[in-house]
Amino acid sequence: MRRLQRVKSVLKQAGMAIYKHVHPIDREFWQVYPTINSIEGFLVSPVQERWLFRTAKSLPDKAIIVEIGSFKGRSTCSLAYGCRGTNKHVFAIDTFEGNDIDFTYRGFFEEFLYNIERCGLSAYVTPIQERSSQVAKSWDNPVHMLFIDGSHQYQDVLTDFYDFFPHLVPGCIVAVHDVVETWPGTSKAWHKHIKHHLRNIGYCSTLAYGFKKHVANN
16 A cells, blocks of 8 residues: 555656646646537647647737637637737637538537637637628738638638738738648648748648748838
8 A cells, every 4th residue: 555655656746747847838728628628629639729729829919810610619719718818819700500511510609609608718709600701801900810710612711811811910820720631622722822821831730820921121
């Protein structure tokens, strides 16, 4: 029994030593991840939730994040947790009605709202229950991060990107989910068009991202 207690004590001390060396941002993420993980979604977990959280944390105060495609709020909460204690804000654009092409869920707006509220993130999230193409027509705010995860059809992905592109501040982070062979629409849109408008291209599993290029002064 004493030997077992000593083993447990050593393991506990080792765990505490490791925890002390974990980056504070990662420590904060792992504290909220169990709640994020309770929300249904399609991210490659936990690496993509962590990427969204850390990216939101890296943005300047008062930054605006536009998320196109929110489903039940898993990615939304990952972003919004990275906004806590700041004036950053996530605008979650989705019809919340699904479609017959990419997936067949229907009417999940109430569940989205419930998840945002139970996570204590309502102050950091504004849902917009509308098609992204319609929202873009009247959008007039600078965007510091654009996360595209709505319709995965090639033309729809391009439309989401180009409709919001004029509002992206220089250095804006653009991320596209499901850039993978099994989703040819998003993959084609990213590789043929979107990534050529960006710099410092990177990948987090099936999530592709880059930063809007700065326009050179003449």
